[in-house]
Amino acid sequence: MMGINNNMIMNYYYFYYLIIIIFSNSISVFCQKQEQRIYCELITEPTIFTPEYNRVISHAELPVVKNELSITLKLYLESHGPGRERATRTPALWLRSGDSAPCPRFSITGDFDAGINLNNYGFLLNRWYHIAYTLSNLDKRMNLYIDGKWVGSFSMTNIQGQSFIFNDSPLYIGRNFDWNGFTGQISNFRYYNFRLSHSEVLMDYSGVDPTKHNGNDECLNNSFVYLAMAFFLGIMVMILVGILFIPSIIIRRSYQAIPNSM
Incomplete structure (x- = not known):
């Protein structure tokens, strides 16, 4: 069970980083358009x-x-x-x-x-x-x-x-x-x-x-805004995933801690 829990946590962090990458790429495309x-x-x-x-x-x-x-x-x-x-x-x-x-x-x-x-x-x-x-x-x-x-x-x-x-x-x-x-x-x-x-x-x-x-004011300002949005969205996803999965992990661990009556 510990292996499954570790995989869940790793997938959870991969998902968080995926969100950051998606927003970073969007910012990069936006800045390139501004620089044309x-x-x-x-x-x-x-x-x-x-x-x-x-x-x-x-x-x-x-x-x-x-x-x-x-x-x-x-x-x-x-x-x-x-x-x-x-x-x-x-x-x-x-x-x-x-x-x-x-x-x-x-x-x-x-x-x-x-x-x-x-x-x-x-x-x-x-x-x-x-x-x-x-x-x-x-x-x-x-x-x-x-x-x-x-x-x-x-x-x-x-x-x-x-x-x-x-x-x-x-x-x-x-x-x-x-x-x-x-x-x-x-x-x-x-x-x-x-x-x-x-x-x-x-x-x-x-x-x-x-x-x-390359560092025009509008692009930089929007970059900070989108990075902040990505950061807080990632935090919210972490909290949401934690609410959904951490209780089940605790329950499973508590169940395993019950001594065998035999």
């Missing part, structure tokens, strides 16, 4: 822009975007531009006339020209800036970073009824087709198919590729 993130570097070396010059990128050349995107670039201004056009575009980043204050714009449900104006922040001339612009339908939020610092955001108020409206139009860099652009330079212009977290913005700012960063 790409970007396209549209401009690498510093490129001179004038009010009459622009770069036009067709929609087919850009990574496929579903619910999120990010754009990062380095900008150098030699003079302030004449202004910006208020047109439907997701994403759009305009520079205000006179002081080149950044004005990130986008289209959302019910508003073709939503966004923010950083009235107290104007780009200085003759110096480089790193800009990161992120959009997420999942978070219902736009964030703007300059030189790695979070400087502005926009959050939707009608969470259920509003979304960012992405489009399949070309991407214009430097100037739009009807308006003059700026005088200066752009380099390291990257278009991501996901929302960069603040830590990933800092990686891009320092020259590190965020898509090769």
Whole structure:
């Protein structure tokens, strides 16, 4: 009988470890899906822009975007531009006339020209800036970073009824087709198919590729949650099995302890 009881206990522990393995594999698959993130570097070396010059990128050349995107670039201004056009575009980043204050714009449900104006922040001339612009339908939020610092955001108020409206139009860099652009330079212009977290913005700012960063925040957070669920589920299974089998083991051992009347 002792051999049977030991086998039962061993099977019980094997079952517990099997649960842990199943949850661990699920977490691994989940993280792999989260890491399938790409970007396209549209401009690498510093490129001179004038009010009459622009770069036009067709929609087919850009990574496929579903619910999120990010754009990062380095900008150098030699003079302030004449202004910006208020047109439907997701994403759009305009520079205000006179002081080149950044004005990130986008289209959302019910508003073709939503966004923010950083009235107290104007780009200085003759110096480089790193800009990161992120959009997420999942978070219902736009964030703007300059030189790695979070400087502005926009959050939707009608969470259920509003979304960012992405489009399949070309991407214009430097100037739009009807308006003059700026005088200066752009380099390291990257278009991501996901929302960069603040830590990933800092990686891009320092020259590190965020898509090769395996420990993204969302994956790690979900990993801890699933591991905790697996641990407590395993504990509950151990308790349940113990309730079902330990009494019978005790009864059998007690029965064996009764002396033979013969």
